[in-house]
Amino acid sequence: MLEDKLPGIESALACDGALLLIARVEGEARAFALVIPRVDVLEVLYLAVDPTAWGTGLAREVLDHLRHHSAKEKTPMELWVIADNSRAIASYESAGWTRTTEVKVRNSSGRPERRYILTH
Secondary structure, X not given: OHHHHHHHHHHHHXXXXXXXXXXXXXXXXXXXXXXXXXXXXXXXXXXXXXXXXXXOOHHXXXXXXXXXXXXXXXXXEEEEEEOOOHHHHHHHHHOOOEEEEEEEEOOOOOOEEEEEEEOO
């Protein structure tokens, strides 16, 4: 699954202003987020937590860091989440992200995604 994401990750990292956040536990990478600037928003393109770290609060720490980054930059954030990914949706909503009515298919998987926003 990671292999099919690598081209998109590498392309996003080449964008001016891209931010890659890596969360480590005992020296091992367990989560990451990739953010790129858009016209009026910072878009979280990727946010992933290793399944071995699910339920540890690591996702919340990453989301809190993103909130602080958004406030520092004085720019709202957005992300798109697969509409039936209840685990991720619960994490985003408990961290203060707001569900929008926007739903669309954004990639070749054919799965609908919902837009979430974070304002400060």
